[in-house]
Amino acid sequence: MDNSPMTAPDPKIITGDFGYVLEDVPHLSDYIHDDLPTHPNPLQDNPAYSVVKQYFVNVDDTVAQKIVVHKDSPRGTHFRRAGPRQKVYFESDEVHACIVTCGGLCPGLNTVIREIVCGLHHMYGVTRVLGIEGGYRGFYARNTISLTPKVVNDIHKRGGTILGTSRGGHDTSKIVDSIQDRGINQVYIIGGDGTQKGASVIFEEIRRRGLKVAVAGIPKTIDNDIPVIDKSFGFDSAVEEAQRAIRAAHVESESVENGIGLVKLMGRHSGFIAMYATLASRDVDCCLIPESPFYLEGHGGLFEYIEHRLKENGHMVIVVAEGAGQEYLYENTRNLDHKQDASGNKQLQDVGFWLSQKIKDHCSKQQKMTINLKYIDPTYMIRAIPSNASDNVYCTLLAHSAIHGAMAGYTGFTVGPVNGRHAYIPFHRITERQNKVVITDRMWARCLSSTNQPSFFSPKQLLEKKAEEESGENHMEDLAIK
Ligand SMILES: Nc1ncnc2c1ncn2[C@@H]1O[C@H](COP(=O)(O)OP(=O)(O)O)[C@@H](O)[C@H]1O
Numbered sequence: 001m002d003n004s005p006m007t008a009p010d011p012k013i014i015t016g017d018f019g020y021v022l023e024d025v026p027h028l029s030d031y032i033h034d035d036l037p038t039h040p041n042p043l044q045d046n047p048a049y050s051v052v053k054q055y056f057v058n059v060d061d062t063v064a065q066k067i068v069v070h071k072d073s074p075r076g077t078h079f080r081r082a083g084p085r086q087k088v089y090f091e092s093d094e095v096h097a098c099i100v101t102c103g104g105l106c107p108g109l110n111t112v113i114r115e116i117v118c119g120l121h122h123m124y125g126v127t128r129v130l131g132i133e134g135g136y137r138g139f140y141a142r143n144t145i146s147l148t149p150k151v152v153n154d155i156h157k158r159g160g161t162i163l164g165t166s167r168g169g170h171d172t173s174k175i176v177d178s179i180q181d182r183g184i185n186q187v188y189i190i191g192g193d194g195t196q197k198g199a200s201v202i203f204e205e206i207r208r209r210g211l212k213v214a215v216a217g218i219p220k221t222i223d224n225d226i227p228v229i230d231k232s233f234g235f236d237s238a239v240e241e242a243q244r245a246i247r248a249a250h251v252e253s254e255s256v257e258n259g260i261g262l263v264k265l266m267g268r269h270s271g272f273i274a275m276y277a278t279l280a281s282r283d284v285d286c287c288l289i290p291e292s293p294f295y296l297e298g299h300g301g302l303f304e305y306i307e308h309r310l311k312e313n314g315h316m317v318i319v320v321a322e323g324a325g326q327e328y329l330y331e332n333t334r335n336l337d338h339k340q341d342a343s344g345n346k347q348l349q350d351v352g353f354w355l356s357q358k359i360k361d362h363c364s365k366q367q368k369m370t371i372n373l374k375y376i377d378p379t380y381m382i383r384a385i386p387s388n389a390s391d392n393v394y395c396t397l398l399a400h401s402a403i404h405g406a407m408a409g410y411t412g413f414t415v416g417p418v419n420g421r422h423a424y425i426p427f428h429r430i431t432e433r434q435n436k437v438v439i440t441d442r443m444w445a446r447c448l449s450s451t452n453q454p455s456f457f458s459p460k461q462l463l464e465k466k467a468e469e470e471s472g473e474n475h476m477e478d479l480a481i482k
């Protein structure tokens with residue numbers, strides 16, 4: 001076996017007129033130089049699909065990343081449009097696919113698994129699909145299970161993942177050895193930012209070994225922290241389920257004098273669930289997210305706002321994303337500073353519990369008012385639900401787009417909607433940064449105006465933040481266009 005070090009190839013950038021840039025994804029033919037045979041897409045004979053007008057996408061179709069433009073704006077970055085091609089690079093009985101799920105749970109994982117199995121079977125006549133159990137380490141440390149449409153028929157009605165998942169355990173060469181030994185030639189990897197980084201190095205190793213194996217990533221994150229794509233599957237389901245906890249917090253708080261309902265929601269680095277759940281509910285008086293630092297004491301602080309709100313309304317609901325205010329918690333427990341999970345993610349401390357204590361201490365110290373605080377932590381209950389109807393449809397489209405891409409010989413890509421159109425996105429664009437709530441954007445302003453909470457920023461700090469975010473955006477644009 002060749003053990004020369006892995007080097008990532010340069011990104012595939014194709015430029016055109018008027019500032020058009022295609023950030024393309026790799027194709028098997030980029031590194032397998034023997035003539036790879038192509039075959040007509042079996043979908044053309046499929047009774048369900050054959051009548052569809054223009055079912056196949058044009059090979060040159062691309063999707064624009066930026067759709068708000070001015071008369072003279074450059075056309076900017078584009079991604080290859082996802083969808084079925086007229087020619088495929090695999091024959092049906094040649095395909096031996098596998099599916100793995102990694103990282104934290106998320107509503108919809110089972111739907112994606114189901115739709116990959118059924119899509120491969122029904123659209124492309126593929127019968128050999130293996131489920132890798134227990135995340136990346138399952139490639140070399142666990143048994144596999146054979147997945148058929150019958151086995152997966154009902155799984156979309158269940159939360160979790162029938163394959164199991166794990167953090168850590170990514171051993172690239174053992175994983176690729178296992179892929180090679182089993183004769184797998186399509187690898188479907190469902191997972192978040194960490195998983196997509198893992199998928200990227202698996203792809204690099206496969207390319208280095210010159211294997212005819214397509215690697216397709218399906219982005220999973222309940223936190224919605226994956227960039228470029230419009231949103232991640234399971235996010236809508238999570239926001240919907242969070243409403244139940246917020247409603248409970250509201251009922252509890254308004255039933256007593258000076259009631260405070262405090263709800264913690266997931267969101268390690270990105271406060272999207274908290275922000276959307278707040279906006280959807282309209283019962284929330286304060287939403288705290290990691291992107292927007294807050295402070296407790298003094299003028300404009302959280303305590304002042306709580307006192308004001310209780311005086312005014314007699315009760316209040318606070319939503320806090322789990323990653324918010326972590327700087328305060330680490331201040332107090334220096335010894336836990338560097339605790340990480342098996343994947344290297346920083347382990348967070350319970351901001352909801354900490355905040356409850358702080359609010360209670362403050363109110364009892366001040367002897368100003370007796371409060372009645374109920375802390376609700378529904379985080380794992382939310383993560384474990386099955387996906388809702390709209391996420392189910394979304395998961396189906398993701399699975400189909402991934403299958404069409406792999407069958408067409410594309411590899412080293414993540415699939416996802418960009419401005420509503422599914423596209424193939426190179427791994428590095430998905431893993432180079434995290435999607436975060438931009439607190440100088442209108443959506444956060446809507447959230448603040450719906451709760452009427454303080455922004456916790458002075459006008460000067462806000463201007464600085466805006467300048468910082470604008471220069472960050474320009475930097476990303478530069479990277480994309482070069
Ligand atoms: N930089 C990386 N390179 C290779 N594998 C990684 C990397 N980061 C994470 N992984 C692997 O990806 C899997 C999931 O990562 P994790 O961060 O736990 O969840 P998520 O993918 O949901 O963000 C783990 O098995 C982990 O070992």
Ligand SMILES: O=P(O)(O)OC[C@H]1O[C@](O)(COP(=O)(O)O)[C@@H](O)[C@@H]1O
Binds near residue numbers: 268348
């Ligand atoms: O208890 P676990 O499995 O480590 O998960 C907790 C974390 O998982 C998340 O849901 C995100 O997980 P991923 O990074 O796997 O998408 C966070 O919101 C949360 O901090």
Ligand SMILES: [Mg+2]
Binds near residue numbers: 103193
């Ligand atoms: Mg992650």
